[in-house]
Amino acid sequence: MSESATNATTAAAASSIIANSPYHYIPTEGVCITFIVLFGLATAAFFFSAIRFRLWWLLPTACLAGIGEIVGWAGRLWSSLNYMNSNAFLAQITCTIIAPTPFLAACFIIFSALSQRLGPAYSRLSPRWYSRIFLTCDIIALVIQGTGGGIASSADDDSTQNLGSNIMLAGIVFQLVALSIFMSLMAEFYWRFLTTRPFGGVASNSSASTLYISRHWNTKLKLMSAALSFSTVTLFIRSIYRVIELAGGWNGRIISTQVYFNVLDGAMVVLAMYSLAIINPGYFLYRDAVEESDMLEKDTPTSTPRETY
Structure with missing residues (x-):
């Protein structure tokens, strides 16, 4: 077979994939x-952390997210x-x-605990309200996205599938708005x-305020804050991508380009x-919080109940 004939066959195969594949490409196996x-x-890692530190909320959050990603990439x-x-x-x-x-x-749960540790006076909301408000928003976004996904997966025609896609898009937009407010x-x-500008008007040069920060702003909390900020930013980037992707429709250029998905969704998560x-x-x-609480109890004549997050 001549080179021109081989090229023509390859082009025809590529055109067939673009025309028939719902991705408009074939996902790379590797x-x-x-x-x-x-x-x-x-x-x-999150499962063993949940067991080791008895952080059971990691199971329906981080572990569930990981399982969902495994199923998605298995698909x-x-x-x-x-x-x-x-x-x-x-x-x-x-x-x-x-x-x-x-x-x-x-x-959201981690930041609620961080704001409690570093000082609720610096927060516009109380630590518990971060969990209550944004977990509620998360559940609403999950329900909307799940509803859209259910409609799309059971659709028998393009119009129903598009309806499911639009509902999923609404859920992601709602999530993006909530995440933007949270990040702010x-x-x-x-x-x-x-x-050192807490709500309530404590002076920035207050010795008590400076002492509070020097005691609590340790290396562990600095790293935890940096990791949480980085994680939130990457999820924000991923949410923007998914909004643009679904807004472009099933045949849009964004959804039809594999590298965008691999980098802006998979890699970000x-x-x-x-x-x-x-x-x-x-x-x-x-x-760190448990160790500090134990030290305070030893230094205090009358022990107080250990604070939980």
């Missing part, structure tokens, strides 16, 4: 396996072997859209804390999960 392994290791791996399988496509797009939502809940409040908290798996809240936040 990339899918890599992400399955990465998410599997991160999920295992993409399935598609790499059979790109015409619509069930594999719908499973991967539904799971990869919904999975990071529980992980955001873990971020978190940024304000750290600005007030680092410049991996970075978010590994930042908190390595800078683990069990060791860098909660263990």
Whole structure:
């Protein structure tokens, strides 16, 4: 066969894939396996952290998110072997859209504990309200995205599938708005804390305030704060990408470009999960709080109940 004939055959095969594959490409098998392994290791790390430090909320948040990502990337791996399988496509797009939502809940819980440790006076909301408000928003976003995913996965025609896609898009937009508000409040908290400008008018040069910060702003909490901030930013980038992707429709340029998905979705969620798996809240936040509480109890004649987060 001549070179021109070979090129023509290759072009025809590529055109067939673009025309028939719901992705408009074939997911790369090696990339899918890599992400399955990465998410599997991160999920295992969070599971052992939940057991080791008795942080049971990691199970329905970080661990559930990891499992969802594994299922989603397993769907993409399935598609790499059979790109015409619509069930594999719908499973991967539904799971990869919904999975990071529980992980955001873990971020909200961690910041609630951090704001309690560093000083509630620097926060616009009380630590508990961060959990209550943003966990509620997370649940609402999860329900909306799950509803859209269910409609899309059971659709028999394009109009119903588009309806499911639009509902998922609404859920992601709602989540993006809530995350933007959360990040604004978190940024304000750290600005007030680092410049000693608490609500209530305590002077920035107050010796009591400076002493409070010097005692609490230790290396562990600095690393925990940095890891949480980095994780939140990567999830924010990923949310922006998914909004643009779904807004472009099933045949849009964004959804049809594999590298965008691998970098702006898969890699962003991996970075978010590994930042908190390595800078683990069990060791860098909660263990430190328990040790400090024990020291305070020893120094205080009348012990007080240990504070929990």
